[in-house]
Amino acid sequence: MNITLYRKYRPQNFDEIAGQEFVTRAIKNSLRENRLSHAYLFTGPRGVGKTTIARLIAKGVNCLKNGITEDPCGTCENCTEITQGISMDMIEIDAASNRGIDEIRELKEKINYQPVKGIKKIYIIDEVHMLTKEAFNALLKTLEEPPLHVIFILATTEIDKIPDTVVSRCQRYDFLPIEKENIKNLLRNVAIKENIEIDDESLDLIYRKSEGSARDSFSIFEQIVSNFNGESIHISEVQKALGVVPDIILNDFLQLIKKGNKEELIEFIDKIWETGIIIETFLKDFAYYLKEQFKKENDLSVDFILSTISSIFFILNEFKYEEDKRLLGYVLIYELYKKRIDNQVNAKYLDSIQKNKVEIKNNQNIDKSLSNQEINENRKEDVVSNIDFSIFEEKWNDIKLEMKNKEAVVNALMMNTYPDRMENNDLIIMFPNGNKFHKENIMQADKKIKVE
Structure with a gap:
């Protein structure tokens, strides 16, 4: 029977785990010193080793040859059955399809049964965030005080959906995306064992598409291998197979x-x-x-x-x-x-400012009798009169964004507005039909704004 490469080369001991050094070291220490928690919570992206390490814990606890150990033998009856996924002392539950309160109640009844062959019964609940609120509530008491012969291992890709009351009852481990070189080394070793030639650029592309997931990288690798029937694999063929744009x-x-x-x-x-x-x-x-x-x-x-x-x-x-x-x-x-136009407008505006500076500096006929107030008023009139309405049209979204940063309420009221025209250096804005409330509120004294 043919099995997928990911299952064929799935790690069978802690030393074969790629990445996740912090997690594997902590779990190995717990097994070595027999300080196991009654409940674990594994969180991280898909395909980075959560379920694999959960299975290794099951082996480490129930190995018939070495007892509770960080180095299960992998050959005894318990280890073999766990590897094959048929052990009666390791129960894997997919919370996506068993998410209701009835399933959790049934689970609570079954956990009272003693292990069949091992020391502990291991319950692995995958995608645990899919459980309903009622199911989580039903699970809480069991997580807090499970039978001594039971270990729960909860796995999730969305930790933010797990109630805090559940998180606090578990020993939490955060799994990270697997580093590029680790995945490339995994695939190189598999390629050698499968007698396949593949170039380094192809491995880079597989890693990029897998986004740090070992399972996804194996799936992509297997997809490519099946297309080329054992031939040497080069980047151009991989790009075509994966639909990557050259x-x-x-x-x-x-x-x-x-x-x-x-x-x-x-x-x-x-x-x-x-x-x-x-x-x-x-x-x-x-x-x-x-x-x-x-x-x-x-x-x-x-x-x-x-x-x-x-x-x-x-x-x-x-x-x-x-x-x-x-x-x-x-x-x-x-x-x-639009950004290109904005850059041109900004460059032109800065250029005009620079020219005006030069003209003022070189002008010898400025009337020194003008007061500061008169100069400021004249300057304001000159600046405003030079405002081009097209700038408001082009940069209206940017202006509203600036308002959002300064005054969120004003921004909400002006969300659907658009600039209509200039009248006597005043900008006239329009509200769509049905926005009477917005218009009336924006005209209130404490809502008036000034665009500078």
């Missing part, structure tokens, strides 16, 4: 952005759409490509790279339910073009 396409898009031609950028988005490239994948890969530019010598500013990456992930989140995904690409083009 760097040459990402670089072409970057060059078009530098060029600044909106029509060409829109045409480019349409073209990659027609070739079957998923727009969300394209945008994520482009963000990663930009991040990698930090390591290279180029003419890209840090501000451009960071602001573009920020725009990409804002768009991916804001429009995740949009059916026509091409719109995500169009919105990115708009955001980049």
Whole structure:
């Protein structure tokens, strides 16, 4: 019977665990000194070793050859049954499909039964955050005072959904994403054992796609291996298999952005759409490509790279339910073009300030009899009269954001407003129909604002 690579090469002792050194060291010490907790809570991303270590605890407690040990033999009847997942003294429960109070009540009845072959009965509840509120309440008393022959191990990827009353009754361990070199070494060793050749760039890409999950990296690796039937695996084939956008396409898009031609950028988005490239994948890969530019010598500013990456992930989140995904690409083009215009406006504005400074400095005919008040009033009139209404149109969202930082209530009232026109150096803003309440409140004396 064929089994997946992840199950085939699953660690069978604590020394084989990749990463999680703090967790494994603490658990091994507890087993060595026989200071086991009655309940553990393992939290961390998927596929980083939570369930694997839970199984190793079961082996360490119930090993027939070595007794309670940090180094279970792996060959005795108990160890073998735990490895195969058929031990009657290790019960794994998927809380996603057994999440109700009835299931927990049934569990509470069963825990009174003594172990069949081992010293302890180990209950592993995976994705425990999926339990209902009533189920958690039913579990509380059992967690606080379980029978002496029972150890609970709760595993979750979403610790924030676990009630504090449950967390406080468990010994908590936080699992981290596995480091890049650890996962690459795991895959190299598997490739050698399976007689597979794979280049380092391919391993880098697998790690990137796995996001630090050993299980996901094995799944991706196996998917790639099955496509090439034992042949040597190179980065170009891996990119195709995983649907990753090649760097040459990402670089072409970057060059078009530098060029600044909106029509060409829109045409480019349409073209990659027609070739079957998923727009969300394209945008994520482009963000990663930009991040990698930090390591290279180029003419890209840090501000451009960071602001573009920020725009990409804002768009991916804001429009995740949009059916026509091409719109995500169009919105990115708009955001980049708007920032380009903003930068040009700001540069022009700063340039005009510099010129005015020079003119004032060189002017020998200033009437020194003018009072400071008159000078300030004239300056205000000059500045206001030079305000271009188009700036308000272009930067209205930025202005509202500034209001949000200073006065959240005002920002809420002005959320749906838009600039209409200038009258005698006053900006007239419009409220949509049905926003009478907002308009009346914004006109109150304590809500009046001043844009400087």
